[in-house]
Amino acid sequence: MHTVAVLALDGVIPFDLATPIETFGRTRLPDGRPAYRVRVCSATKEVDTGAFTLRAPWGLDALAEADTIMLPGCGDLDVPIAPEVLDALKAAAADGTRIASICVGAFVLAATGLLDGQRATTHWAAAGLLAARHPEIKVDPDVLYVDNGQFLTSAGAAAGLDLCLHLVRRDYGSAVAADAARLSVMPLERDGGQAQFIVHPQPPAPRGSTMEPLLRWMDDNASREITLEDIASQAGMSTRTVNRHFREQIGTTPLQWLHRARIRQAQYLLESTTHSVDRIAVQVGFGSPTAFRDRFKRVTGTNPHAYRRAFQSDPERRTTAS
Structure with a gap:
């Protein structure tokens, strides 16, 4: 039987904490025996989650006895990790213990230095901060x-469940993992390389920016075939000047901004209609369905069909778009 130690620190996110406890605690072998022994550990007897206080039955010494250590995320990323916690994690790693993080639990693992030189992920909203604090880590914000091998990281809370099922599959095979997935009402097919389905917001104009009227016009006309020359004409500038102003005030180029506006419209249509992908490509202003598919995947990290399957609100209205 594998022993899983779930490390709870002050400010731990309750959902992140519950995910490994529930997933590993309910996993059963074909003969009905429990597959894992789960222990909640902490550096202190009581842990303040913000919503409630919990008592951890095991201390840091239990980390040395675990086969796997799970690191849930904590709400405040500015609170330093206690040295004794980092030392215990590094000692366990030196003994070959597998350590995995959920969501912003990657910051705890990163603080040990064990991720240096390796690829890692975390919730997309915190990926930039992780990369800034730990430039020696290759942060990939676009995967689950x-x-x-020994060290694993996952994105948001739901991706933590994907990671737990992946570990079950590594330990006991696909049949046991599939049974655990059914208990969690979760598909087993989502692999680590799948995108986080980020809806990328448009870069905003600074308050009072002279670009605001132009941005409104571009947003209103995004479905038309607008060229850089059209944008420059609307702004009363040369193409070179409008490009420079965009970069200075918005942080991107006019055409990149326009493409994101079109992708945002496409996301809405994929979620709310049964229009074919080719029709949506035309509706949002792409001259070619192939160009639309390429741009959509570049911005969202997935293809239009996968996005529709994941986000269309009414399954009865889903389409096998061409």
Whole structure:
């Protein structure tokens, strides 16, 4: 039987904490025996989650006895990790213990230095901060989880469940993992390389920016075939000047901004209609369905069909778009 130690620190995110406890705790072998022994550990007897206080039955010494250590995320990323926690994690790693993080639990694992030189992920909203604090880590914000063998990281809370099922599959095979997935009402097919389905917001104009009227015009006309010359004419500038102003005030180029506006419209249509992908490509202003598919995948990290399957609200209205 594998022993899983779930490390709870002050400010731990309750959902992140519950995910490994539930997933590993309910996994059964074909003969009905429990597959894992789960222990909640902490550096202190009581842990303040913000919503409630919990008592951890095991201390840090239990980390040395675990086959796997799970690191849930904590809400405040500015709170330093206690040295004794980092030392215990590094000692366990030196003994070959597998360590995996959920969501922003990657910051705890990163603080040990064990991820240096490796690829890792975390919730997309925190990926930039992780990369800035730990430039020696190759942060990939566009995947559900990363498996480096001994050290694993996952994106948001739901991706933590994907990671737990992946570990079950590694330990006991696909049949046991599929049974665990059914208990969690979760598909087993989502692999680590799948995108996080990020809806990328448009870069905003600074308050009072002279670009605001132009941005409104571009947004209103995004479905038309607008060229850089059209944008420059609307702004009363040369193409070179409008490009420079965009970069200075918005941080991107006019055409890149326009493409994101079109992708945002396409996301809405994929979620709310049964229009074919080719029709949506035309509706949002792409001259070619192939160009639309390429741009959509570049911006969202997935293809239009996968996005529709994941986000269309009414399954009865889904389409096998061409």
